[in-house]
Amino acid sequence: AMAGVGGGGNDFQWCFSQVKGAIDEDVAEADIISTVEFNYSGELLATGDKGGRVVIFQREQESKNRPLSRGEYNVYSTFQSHEPEFDYLKSLEIEEKINKIRWLPQQNAAHFLLSTNDKTIKLWKISERDKRAEGYNLKDEDGRLRDPFRITTLRVPVLMPMDLMVEASPRRIFANAHTYHINSISVNSDHETYLSADDLRINLWHLEITDRSFNIVDIKPANMEELTEVITAAECHPHQCNVFVYSSSKGTIRLCDMRAAALCDRHSKFFEEPEDPSSRSFFSEIISSISDVKFSHSGRYMMTRDYLSVKVWDLNMENRPVETYQVHEYLRSKLCSLYENDCIFDKFECCWNGSDSAIMTGSYNNFFRMFDRNTRRDITLEASRENSKPRAMLKPRKVCTGGKRKKDEISVDSLDFNKKILHTAWHPKENVIAVAATNNLYIFQDKIN
């Protein structure tokens, strides 16, 4: 039996469901997926890519007519969110790559999401149109204007059904507030404000107001030569709209309370694990840099991802994490090579399942890892076309760290470091996961689903 994850102590079995994207060995840079995010209900799944495009998938309603479809995700809307831009004053090109997508909670029939590149955040409205008006007085069916003098009767236009059209339109553009590269956006629980963070500053925005934002954190030193630490990620607390956290390149997390002061340069809580002197190396600082921080759905915990591990922190305990999970400890002896080939700078993300009982994060060779917080069991799975028969169960993978390599194990030196899983997402309510492997999006479901 395969080790599984999930609440209730059941063993879940992950099965292949779908894969989106080109099969081509030759990957176009623009097609590389750079962010993945389910919306609040899990009905919609958004991806952003390096080419500045957003693709939204919608889950099919399960029906008796198509029992095999089992809640498949199909393309719902595709649009160009960001274009490459040029900063004339600094002679710099601004990449169109989508760094993050965050959904807004749904308030009416339309869906809203925030997407951001390095410099500009945009609020997009995605709405459906399945009717159109016919029988205009002043124009023909094909849109040509009618001569008003020829009109002898008036008619009332009638709404006629039409093929469903999904339209995406930019409703707000939040620009010119970040000198440095935006790494995070996070919607506040008040549903009116959101924060955006770059390397040195964090700004608070109102969703309705685009021409100004409040700067709430600024760690830029007066003398840039003294800069030794940058902001790497930030997130709003899921329930307390005055609380947010931000992580740093030195492996620290600061929790700030916006009620304490308008400028949150002084933190309310400071989370840092004391360094283990026995594992100190030249790369200690680089591998301690936090690449992602995520609150649990409950709001009691937060999770951080650094290069080799995932840590779960209790918000009431600042001096050490309550849980630490090793993602790929076998890389510790390879840090020099990974520094040389730049892999050590890869920014892996992490995510919680809906009940906060499990966490997931990516690794190399298209492997991704899941940890069950209750049973302390972990599993390594692979996103590959070879395991992509419909509803095929995924086989656990294992990396051989030394000694004799068993059958089906893969040795560390055989790992493909170009196949990295940086972005994963877990359905907010069900055991459905989305895993981005370069230009492909894999969707896996639990067999029992």
Added chain:
Amino acid sequence: MGARGLKRKVHESNEGEGSVWQSQLQSVLDISWDKFQRDQALVEPSLLRSVLINNTLRQVQSEVRTSLSGISGPRKLQAPPRVLPELRSQRECTPAGLGASICSLGLENMEDDFMAWSTDEDFSLSSAISAILKNLDAALDGGPSVPQRSALASVENIPGDGRYRQSLTFSHKTESCRTSEGGAPASMSGFLQDATIDDLLLDIDTSVFNGEVNSFGSGTFSFPADELVRYLPSLSSSPSAPSSSGSREMHELEHIMDILVRT
């Protein structure tokens, strides 16, 4: 392996943690230096990456200093850039290795070179690290410093802070969007607030354009761009134009900026 001119001595028995640490120190130094130089060639290196590499370089630097002050006859460390040592092994650098005494190998004749090199290295490393951060600052944030932040006062999206304009070709403005720039006149005044542009424009001898004032208002302006550029001074020249104040000059400057950006 060894550097040209370095006499190899029979002391394999002394090899051990010291040389492991040294070779890793060498590797890290070489790789960091290489990355540092490559990043400097980029127009906009990632700040996170630069900070991490710089901190690693600083760490190497302090290790070198510690080893210099701690022992008497260090083995010569090759100055970068150079051929990377074959000994790029993955042996972990243990704290025992860090603190271990470097074997005194009787290379006193090399010590002077080492001291000289490392002092140079120290100096160039420090200045290099300072330079890269200064350049980053200049590249990313050159110009007037951000205004004093006061509590509960929103900071208007300052043209000086995220200073760029959307390329006119790629504009996403729709009727329902408000961008931070507002209309064109607002963006013009925003640019004029920028000290860099101010300095540039102060140097223009605007008396040249007196004859063309009337044509400004008539729509298309056919003043050739390269002629205009001739009147822009080099950055090092001192202001020579008479500073006639008044809105008329501002008006002309606005038009000049308009043309500069369009051409």
